[in-house]
Every structure is written in C-alpha cells, then in structure tokens.
Amino acid sequence: MNATTATEFLRRIPLLATLPDWQFDLVVEAAQPVEAQEGATLITRGTDDGFTYFLTHGDISLDSADGVVRQIEVTPETRIQPVANLRPRMFGVTALSRVQAVRIPDLVLAAAGFDHPSQEDGEAATADDAGKQQRDEIDSKLGFRLYQDLRANNRVLPTLPDLALAVRKAIDAEESDARKIARLVETDPAMAAKLVKAANSAMYAGSGNAKTCSAAVVRLGMDTTKQLVLTFALKDVFKSRDESSRRQMQALWKHSAEIAALCFVIARESGLVQPEEALLAGLVHDVGIIAILNYAQQYPQLMNDPHLVQQTIKRLRGELGAMILRDWRFSPSAVSAARDAENWSRRHHREADLSDLLIVAQFHERLRYDKVDELPPMQEISAIHRVLGDEASVEKSHELLRAAREHIDEMQSVLSS
Structure with a gap:
C-alpha cells in the first residue's frame, strides 16, 4: 500500500x-x-x-x-x-x-x-470554544511529541527500580531459594522491613512471627514475594524534582495505595484474581500520569494551566500507562487494566478479569468518599455485576467496605510505611 x-x-x-x-x-x-x-x-x-x-x-x-x-x-x-x-x-x-x-x-x-466527540457541524464557536480548541491543540501536540520521543528512544518513560528488576529476574529464573532472595531484598533495609511487616500482617500471618527476611519469603512464597517487592519498590517511581509536580505525585501515591488496597481485598473476597496481582495492578493503574507530569514540565503553558493538565491526563493517562507497563514487561491483563481503569462502559461476555476488578475498586473508592454522583448509575457499570454478581447494590457495597475496612487500612499502612 x-x-x-x-x-x-x-x-x-x-x-x-x-x-x-x-x-x-x-x-x-x-x-x-x-x-x-x-x-x-x-x-x-x-x-x-x-x-x-x-x-x-x-x-x-x-x-x-x-x-x-x-x-x-x-x-x-x-x-x-x-x-x-x-x-x-x-x-x-x-x-x-x-x-x-x-x-x-x-x-x-x-x-x-x-x-x-467533536463540535457539531454548523454550531457557532464561542470564545470559550476557541479557548478549548487552543487547549485541545496544545494537549494533542504534547501527546504526539511524546509518541515521537518514545519512537526515537528518548528517555521518557519511568523505569522500575533496580532491586525490583533483580528480584523478579532471580525468581523467574526458578534457581533461587528463599535465602538467596532474602539476601537480595536485604540490600535495601527498608524493603526488607516492609516485606517482614507484610508477612506478619493479618492477611498472611501464620503461627508465630516471621522475624527475618528469609522467614518472610518462606511464609509468603516466591510469587507473592515477587509481586510485593515490585509493589513496594514502586513508591520510588512517584517522585519529581518539580515542587508542584511533587505535591501531585504525593496525592497520586495516596490514591494509588488506596485503590491497590481495595483491589487486594476485593480479589480475596471474590477469588477471581490473585490478590497480589490485583494489589500491584491497583498501584500502577495511574502510572501514565507520572510520565505526563514529568514530561509536561517542558511546556510552561501547560504547567500554568491546571485545567489543561487535567485534560491532558484524561486523554493520555490510560494509553501511556499501558505503554509503560508493557515496557516493564507486566502481563497483558495488567497492561489492559491500566488502560481501562476508568472505562465505566467496558463490556464483554467473558468471565470477570483484572480490568473489571480495578473498575470495581475505583467505584468503591468513590463510594467511600461519596463521589459516585460523577459516575454512571451502578446498574450500568457491567464490571460490577461480573465481579460482585447480579445481586450487587450500593447497600451491599457499603457492607463490603465496612467488613473489609480493617484489611484495607492495614494494607494501606504496609504500602505507605
């Protein structure tokens, strides 16, 4: 052609x-x-x-x-x-x-x-329309420029911390035992402390405390250890040198940690997805925003217009997040979940998947803070019915939040420590 x-x-x-x-x-x-x-x-x-x-x-x-x-x-x-x-x-x-x-x-x-949707043909443009068109053009050109830099192999995407990569590589090689993995983790004392804290939490606790990193790895198992190390390491990605972006990153981390905790609890309740996989998906679902905030610092007219920043985030966060997770070699289901995290109209005829679970977690986070008025009616969000069943209701969701509050708070504490 x-x-x-x-x-x-x-x-x-x-x-x-x-x-x-x-x-x-x-x-x-x-x-x-x-x-x-x-x-x-x-x-x-x-x-x-x-x-x-x-x-x-x-x-x-x-x-x-x-x-x-x-x-x-x-x-x-x-x-x-x-x-x-x-x-x-x-x-x-x-x-x-x-x-x-x-x-x-x-x-x-x-x-x-x-x-x-574009403006209807024949509709008169107002001053506000002209301003919106200008913002749309700046926002769109940023997206194209970002794509061109990615294609040129310029350093745009955030990278996974070295420890997370080393632990994933060692576990995936299937030649390492708990002691070897523990030695890797112990090169970062803060990471080792988080892993021990997780192993001793109510979600994983067995008889007695895991007092060492090696004991924590044994209790958690290799796959769970890998997922949790990736999860804990990601906090280092939510950073910026710019003061205004730094505040946004802190708010983004707090939101992501709460969504991750909700994903973990809902996955355990439903049994549809491995809880640690859901936890990690919740934590990285907005990773595209990190790249946008860091990249947008090159555009003063963007950083000085909060509305335009939000518009750019809304337009690009899903696809850019999917691209980052693909670059980090996350599973196709995690890649798709980042793209569809707020796709309230997502429909399919398969069993519930990771994207559905993340959408449900997002709904419950808004329900927790009385912000569901900005969403479609619950009965129109098909992901909720795939994950929670046809009997799903706002009242039952409130019950779920009340019953799981301790575990949600505990997982948030582990993530934020």
Whole structure:
C-alpha cells in the first residue's frame, strides 16, 4: 500500500474522518502497514501490543478461547472498523488469504482525541470554544511529541527500580531459594522491613512471627514475594524534582495505595484474581500520569494551566500507562487494566478479569468518599455485576467496605510505611 492509498483509506475511517489536517497527517505518519500470508497469525489472542488494526485486503478468521471460529471477509464495512480490539485480545486473528492491514499506535489515537466527540457541524464557536480548541491543540501536540520521543528512544518513560528488576529476574529464573532472595531484598533495609511487616500482617500471618527476611519469603512464597517487592519498590517511581509536580505525585501515591488496597481485598473476597496481582495492578493503574507530569514540565503553558493538565491526563493517562507497563514487561491483563481503569462502559461476555476488578475498586473508592454522583448509575457499570454478581447494590457495597475496612487500612499502612 503506497502513501497516497494509505491516506485515502485512513480518511474513510469514521474515527479519523473529522480530524483537522495537522492531526490527521501525524496519524498517517505513525500508521504502519502490516501483511500476513495465508495461514499466518496477524493478532495473537490474549495479547496487548499497543496497536489498533484496520484490515484493507483479504479474508481472516477470528478464533475465540472457547474454540469458536468466525470467518470474516474484508468489505467496505469491515475496513472502517477496528478488528479484535478488546484488550487483552479476545480473539486471535488468522489470515485465510494474503491479508493487508494498517495498524495505528493506541497512544497516537489517544493524542488525536478520537474518543472525544467533536463540535457539531454548523454550531457557532464561542470564545470559550476557541479557548478549548487552543487547549485541545496544545494537549494533542504534547501527546504526539511524546509518541515521537518514545519512537526515537528518548528517555521518557519511568523505569522500575533496580532491586525490583533483580528480584523478579532471580525468581523467574526458578534457581533461587528463599535465602538467596532474602539476601537480595536485604540490600535495601527498608524493603526488607516492609516485606517482614507484610508477612506478619493479618492477611498472611501464620503461627508465630516471621522475624527475618528469609522467614518472610518462606511464609509468603516466591510469587507473592515477587509481586510485593515490585509493589513496594514502586513508591520510588512517584517522585519529581518539580515542587508542584511533587505535591501531585504525593496525592497520586495516596490514591494509588488506596485503590491497590481495595483491589487486594476485593480479589480475596471474590477469588477471581490473585490478590497480589490485583494489589500491584491497583498501584500502577495511574502510572501514565507520572510520565505526563514529568514530561509536561517542558511546556510552561501547560504547567500554568491546571485545567489543561487535567485534560491532558484524561486523554493520555490510560494509553501511556499501558505503554509503560508493557515496557516493564507486566502481563497483558495488567497492561489492559491500566488502560481501562476508568472505562465505566467496558463490556464483554467473558468471565470477570483484572480490568473489571480495578473498575470495581475505583467505584468503591468513590463510594467511600461519596463521589459516585460523577459516575454512571451502578446498574450500568457491567464490571460490577461480573465481579460482585447480579445481586450487587450500593447497600451491599457499603457492607463490603465496612467488613473489609480493617484489611484495607492495614494494607494501606504496609504500602505507605
């Protein structure tokens, strides 16, 4: 597909058709042609690679986890719709003939604001509209600039602390025992103290106290130790040299720790997800905001406009968070959870997943502080019913919060110590 053909094709996609020329040109620049021969896999089920795919030529099959296979012929109607786009991918996509497609980075689509409705044609612009358009343009250009720096391999994304990487590598290698892992953890006395405190908390306590880091690792097990070390190490990521950003980081850590504690408790109550996996997902669900706050310091007009900062966060936090977690080699389910953490309208027909659980935790955090009026009605948030069942109600959620308050407070204490 040559450049002219690709441009004409992309203009026919409803998501992109109304973009101003400067935004559309940047989307075209970021779009990548993809080709698959007959029998080859175009998209692997269960993954989240950070791209949205549009088919341009050929026939495909959609393969679901339950073995159901649907054949799709590329027609003018199917060309303009993304294919297998629910994350993690609900379907695998296999080429039944030579297939051509175009894929667009999700961060670029977010920067273009494709999910924000545009002004109706013919509607008169007011001074406020003009100001909003200017803010939209600054915010959008920041997103595109961020994507370009990422593509150029410039240092933009926050990195995981070295200790967390070393512990994960050692445990994943399956050649280390509790003593070796403990020795690694003990190189950071504060980390070792947190791990011992967690092992002795009500969530994990057995008979007697774990008095050493090695005993804590034995009690917790390797996988839980890995998840908790990653969790505790992340506090170092929530830092900034800028004074105003530092205050925002502190508030963000407090919010993230509370969501993490709620995720942990709800996962234990429901049994749908490993509690430590849920804890970690809750803690990193807003990690995209960290990159935005640090990167935005290069844009004085952005930092001096709190409304614009919030608009940029709202537009980019999900996709940027997903990109960071992908870079950190988190699971596809954790990547998708960061993207969909506030996607109240998320719908699917599978069993509840990590994204659903995180959405439910976000709802309960707002319920705890009487802020649910800003959300859709509870009965319209399908994630709640997948996680808590069809009998879910505000009253039962209040009961859950009351019953779990001690564990929530205890886990927050462990995270914040």
